Amino acid sequence: MKGYCFMSCKTIYVMISSFLSEEEKMIVAAHELGHIILHRSQLKMAPMQDDTLYNMTDNTEYQANLFAADLLIEDEKIEDMVQNEDLDYFGLCSSLNATPELMSFKLYSLTKRGQAYHMPMEIQSNFLAK
Numbered sequence: 001m002k003g004y005c006f007m008s009c010k011t012i013y014v015m016i017s018s019f020l021s022e023e024e025k026m027i028v029a030a031h032e033l034g035h036i037i038l039h040r041s042q043l044k045m046a047p048m049q050d051d052t053l054y055n056m057t058d059n060t061e062y063q064a065n066l067f068a069a070d071l072l073i074e075d076e077k078i079e080d081m082v083q084n085e086d087l088d089y090f091g092l093c094s095s096l097n098a099t100p101e102l103m104s105f106k107l108y109s110l111t112k113r114g115q116a117y118h119m120p121m122e123i124q125s126n127f128l129a130k
Contacts, residue, residue, distance in 0.1 A: 005036055070106065081096065
């Protein structure tokens with residue numbers, strides 16, 4: 001279990017595994033915040049548990065992943081960095097301290113909002129499941 005969030009007595013709790021790297025903790029925290037903001041009514045029914053991030057098949061997980069990518073990676077930083085023709089996709093990820101999978105969600109989000117970016121890899125649904 002990487003993390004989960006739940007509501008009890010009108011208080012929202014977020015639990016994040018202490019066994020994750022700092023980078024993973026930040027992604028899980030942003031992902032859970034996405035659930036809190038986007039799926040608050042569902043928290044009243046049952047905890048939202050995440051053992052696999054970057055899930056594309058479950059709509060609530062997909063939305064939380066997009067939220068996390070948009071929260072953690074600024075649009076302007078990508079716009080500035082893609083101007084550098086010497087920087088490849090993985091160099092872009094490294095420069096912005098983002099996993100390739102999180103960057104894929106970010107680029108997908110930008111594309112959905114009308115900006116054209118090359119998606120160099122498929123969005124993986126099981127990246128943090130390992």
